[in-house]
Amino acid sequence: MATEQDKILDEVTKSDYKYGFVTEVDADALPKGLNEDIIRQISAKKNEPEFMLEYRLEAYRKWLKMKTPNWAHLNIPEIDFQDIIYYSAPKKKPKYESMDEVDPELIETFNKLGIPLEEQKMLAGVAVDAVMDSTSVKTTFKETLAEKGIIFCSISDAVQEHPDLVKKYLGTVVPPDDNFFAALNSAVFSDGSFVYIPKGVRCPMELSTYFRINAANTGQFERTLIIAEDDSYVSYLEGCTAPMRDENQLHAAIVEIVALDNAEVKYSTVQNWYPGNSEGKGGIYNFVTKRGLAKGKNSKISWTQVETGSAITWKYPSCVLMGDNSVGEFYSVAVTNNHQQADTGTKMIHLGKNTKSTVVSKGISAGKSQNSYRGLVKVIKRADNARNFSQCDSLLLGDKCGAHTFPYLTINNHSAQVEHEATTSKIGEEQIFYCNQRGIETEDAIGMIVNGYAKEVINKLPMEFAVEAQKLLQISLEGSVG
């Protein structure tokens, strides 16, 4: 009985990664290894102003004195940081006028991913800043956005064209010495996105970036900075897939968000990086620092993520609720399968008065994977009337996987109201049988039950992303279905 069910679960959860392919684009890369000279070369290749080089060098010097964090519930193999290429850009320089000039291989890659740029351009309401390895290849809708004074470009372009803004905000939310991986990113970050929404502007479309790790052995060090001025609104989408690889690939990104008075930023992620094969070989190491500063009064920052990929995920999108009445939200679905490990969650730091935060985390573990939620709620002494609600659910498929919850509370104000709910459930044989009895096959039944379980979070995603996320959940758990 139980073994029979395990067998079924085994079969349907042993699915291999569907986006395993490599694009052959000539890469212009620096040699392996990291030292001050490499950093100077990165900065020079990108034509950066002096302040940027100084920023990088300072971060590098701090990084040298730091150690890899080991407090997470993860088993991280030792990483040789001198065996990594820190800069790689497609040889043919970007800045194309039309699609004809874009490397056909690249277009093919996007086609395989089901996100051809041409179609994306036509998809009303979605601007795409496609990041292939480390350099922006194509930015669309720039002009429409420019009419409203919105800046949406690669961070490299922003450094060139808007150095004052970059200088003012870069590193103010995630300082270079925040943690080991943040320091590394600050030293070597190659590219990423920059968003600036001027005062009183509501961004008319979802801003979307597709990231993709490509050249072999290239660590990706994306850097994203989003600034929302007073009374502005923006919804930003980040989606990822990566080609199949044998070597482990390091990814250490930083995302910084600043929301000023009455501003709202919604940041959604669907992450599907290569998780390694079903024996646990290969796969992306994803060490990300994402943090939003709700700086202004009545500001709001909302993180929504659907995480199905990576061999190791170490990620805690956080909100610093500095402005009075500011709001922070975190909605997460994290799926681990086979030998994947995830230690993910959020930090809600209540600094202002009447600040409010909501955390909904849904973990799904299958195969031999380990899935941990780690969350901190901190209320400082002067943060009167802070409120937090946290709900952490875990769903287990089979009996070889693990789910763990690590909630931390630091409350220094008596008026705070903090609630935490946690549940762990096993996908029920009875639920599957009930579906079977209505003519629904076991694979489809599992997909249906899992999507039902994650619905609360999926519903927070923008429509077209939600559909993609549902598909991903099925693909990552169901083998042939999708």
Next chain:
Amino acid sequence: MLSIKNLHASIEGQEILKGINLDVKPGEIHAIMGPNGSGKSTLASVLAGRDIFEVTEGEVTFQGEDLFDKEPDERAKDGLFLSFQYPVEIPGVSMVNFMRTAVNEIRKHRGQEELKSSDFLKVLREKKALVEIDSKLTNRSVNEGFSGGEKKKNEIFQMAMLEPKLSILDETDSGLDIDALRIVANGVNKLKTKDNATIVITHYQRLLDYIVPDHVHILYDGKIVKSGDKQLAVDLEQHGYEWVKKEMAL
């Protein structure tokens, strides 16, 4: 339609069904009655394919095919429907979505095209009216937060949607008040045709006032010990199971 020969089944090594024989023809309603622990629900589960039970002996054919050759979902697609005694909750999955998937799976199996959304919703409305189910229920997640009566009505609604050949109602009357009982029974009667068959598993004769059986069987300790017409259910209600025991010298 259904032919059960010398069926034995056990759970964790303990034999529950000890040689059941039963023949069900199209257009017939059979009632299976028996005290607690006699094996009524086990019989329903074994026929539907619940894998916690092991079939140790005997054979069952359904529409001429070996039932045990088929997975639970294949049996359902072939037209076997079980109204659960304890319907399961599936949070986050809407009834509409659930039913649409089920209906289309079954249609595909029958070589029919999938129903378009508008056609599906039309069928949904018709069937809801037929079994007098509250229209709000189909907007909620499968059985989630439903009362006992609502869950049972929901089972009959699903039966109406899936149009099975053979329906097994496992204690569908338990926990129902008289109004709900009437609604459920009316639903079953309306769905009755000369081509389909129903097995009603129940504890009490009460339900059989509404769903009138052609045959009544008394199940005792894993065997059918007495069969008769609807009068048997009345006698049983009057004299109790002790009477059967004495009569059969068990």
